[in-house]
Amino acid sequence: MNLIMQIGIVFFICFISVGLALWVPLPATIIAMLLMFLLLLFRVIKLYHVKEKSDFLLKNMTIFFIPAGVEIINYTGYLKDNFFVLLFICVITTLITFAATAYTVMFVTKIQKKLNR
Helix, strand or coil, X not given: CCHXXXXXXXXXXXXXXXXXXXXXXXXXXXXXXXXXXHHHHCCCCCHHHCHHHHHHHHHCHXXXXXXXXXXXXXXXXXXXXXXXXHHHHHHHHHHHHHHHHHHHHHHHHHXXXXXXX
């Protein structure tokens, strides 16, 4: 499938998600990911319909972080004023993420052991 058609599919899903975001209290990007997941899961869209476009976006993902990094410059005053609060939040959320990951791995491991018996 050609690249223009794949871009069209992805943009159409994004367009639909922006419309749904008016009624659903979720960001349009999350809705688009859910839509894409469901369409791929139920084989409405085949993987080869979006594979080339997806591979291109994954290979060039770092480009999409540049605007966010540049935007941080606008908030240096805020970051300086709230440095310790932000540092505390980062440390706490990192620890929570580690704990959630560890318990999830332990839970899934127990389930897999029970299924393999």
